[in-house]
Amino acid sequence: MQIGELARSTGVKIETIRYYEREHLLPLPQRTEGNYRLYSPRHVEQLRFIRYCRSLDMSLEEVRILIGVLDTPSGSCLTVNALLDEKIAEVDARVNELHKLQDQLRQLRGFCQQPDEVKTCGILMELNRSAGIDKAQI
Amino acid sequence: MQIGELARSTGVKIETIRYYEREHLLPLPQRTEGNYRLYSPRHVEQLRFIRYCRSLDMSLEEVRILIGVLDTPSGSCLTVNALLDEKIAEVDARVNELHKLQDQLRQLRGFCQQPDEVKTCGILMELNRSAGIDKAQI
DNA sequence: CCTTGACCCTGAAGCCACTTCAGGCTTTTC
DNA sequence: GAAAAGCCTGAAGTGGCTTCAGGGTCAAGG
Ligand SMILES: [Zn+2]
Ligand SMILES: [Zn+2]
Ligand SMILES: [Zn+2]
Ligand SMILES: [Zn+2]
Numbered sequence: 001m002q003i004g005e006l007a008r009s010t011g012v013k014i015e016t017i018r019y020y021e022r023e024h025l026l027p028l029p030q031r032t033e034g035n036y037r038l039y040s041p042r043h044v045e046q047l048r049f050i051r052y053c054r055s056l057d058m059s060l061e062e063v064r065i066l067i068g069v070l071d072t073p074s075g076s077c078l079t080v081n082a083l084l085d086e087k088i089a090e091v092d093a094r095v096n097e098l099h100k101l102q103d104q105l106r107q108l109r110g111f112c113q114q115p116d117e118v119k120t121c122g123i124l125m126e127l128n129r130s131a132g133i134d135k136a137q138i
Numbered sequence: 139m140q141i142g143e144l145a146r147s148t149g150v151k152i153e154t155i156r157y158y159e160r161e162h163l164l165p166l167p168q169r170t171e172g173n174y175r176l177y178s179p180r181h182v183e184q185l186r187f188i189r190y191c192r193s194l195d196m197s198l199e200e201v202r203i204l205i206g207v208l209d210t211p212s213g214s215c216l217t218v219n220a221l222l223d224e225k226i227a228e229v230d231a232r233v234n235e236l237h238k239l240q241d242q243l244r245q246l247r248g249f250c251q252q253p254d255e256v257k258t259c260g261i262l263m264e265l266n267r268s269a270g271i272d273k274a275q276i
Numbered sequence: 277c278c279t280t281g282a283c284c285c286t287g288a289a290g291c292c293a294c295t296t297c298a299g300g301c302t303t304t305t306c
Numbered sequence: 307g308a309a310a311a312g313c314c315t316g317a318a319g320t321g322g323c324t325t326c327a328g329g330g331t332c333a334a335g336g
Contacts, residue, residue, distance in 0.1 A: 045270075048269040049265065051269070052268055052269035056239065057239055066262075069256055069262070070256065073255070073256045074256065076253050076254070076255060077250060077253050077255070077256050077259035077261065077262065078253045080250070080256075080259060080261050081247070081253055084243065084247045084261065085247070087243060088244060091239055091243060092240065094236060095233065095236045095237065095240065098229055098232060098233045098236065099233065101229055102226070102233065104194060105194060105222065105225060106226060108194075108222060109219070109223070112219055115214050115215050115216045115219055116214070116215060117211070117212060117213070117215070118207055118208065118210060118211045118212065118213050118214065118215050118218075119212065121215035123222065124207070124208060124218060127204070128183075130190055131183070131186040131187045131190040132183075132186065
């Protein structure tokens with residue numbers, strides 16, 4: 001299976017696959033006489049694993065750790081649990097931030113119901129006012 | 139006011155201030171004889187405006203647009219409204235994504251109550267299984 | 277007068293996770 | 307035998323900064 005087919009069957013761009021190879025996240029594939037990469041089902045599996053971890057918002061460094069853990073099957077999985085707990089905490093924190101942001105943005109949007117001139121626009125006035133208040137608070 | 143004081147009074151790092159200058163987000167300051175930057179209250183205001191917009195998750199490109207709008211006070215503020223609407227939609231979408239992610243992560247975490255060996259860890263097994271299922275779905 | 281230390285300067289490179297580009301080779305198809 | 311599709315490499319670009327290397331400026335103290 002060459003790189004194009006791997007890309008199609010996983011939905012990962014060719015350049016990304018080569019990038020993962022450079023980053024040692026995918027084992028080096030065999031090569032044809034013409035120097036084309038040749039992948040095995042094992043590569044497909046590992047690439048999917050990487051992408052699934054990425055879809056769970058893990059960094060490549062974290063994926064690297066997980067792959068390392070998988071390669072020592074007799075070790076303990078404490079690392080994995082810790083990694084997940086941290087990730088969960090991060091996501092929770094981010095969601096809270098974004099909830100606040102939603103409130104702020106909606107409130108701000110309310111300051112200009114119908115578009116007027118820039119110099120009287122409630123949004124812009126409020127942006128300037130809030131920037132000033134931040135000043136006072138800090 | 140030189141750059142250090144500006145940095146202290148706004149909580150923005152010196153390097154970031156210089157970066158904004160390079161990016162034409164802050165007007166060029168005056169210089170002393172020794173080539174030190176000299177800032178006016180106008181700069182303080184604009185820097186705070188930038189940081190406040192950034193705290194609302196706007197990109198520097200979007201901040202640049204807002205600054206441009208502010209510089210033509212007789213124009214209409216349609217752009218501003220559109221920008222905010224788009225931003226609100228983006229944040230809403232991201233919150234939805236993260237909610238799903240929270241569910242996934244918590245469910246995944248549940249697969250390993252107490253740490254066992256890597257080869258029997260429910261989390262790792264589930265990660266591999268899910269990566270495989272994604273394959274079938276696509 | 278000289279040195280120390282705080283403060284400032286520039287240009288370049290590093291961060292992450294890719295993406296894009298330039299320029300060229302291999303294989304398949306007509 | 308020539309075009310088209312596929313593949314190769316190495317380098318640079320993305321955003322929003324941060325960090326680094328290698329300096330220059332300025333006020334205070336000895
Ligand atoms: Zn919610
Ligand atoms: Zn308005
Ligand atoms: Zn939920
Ligand atoms: Zn476990």
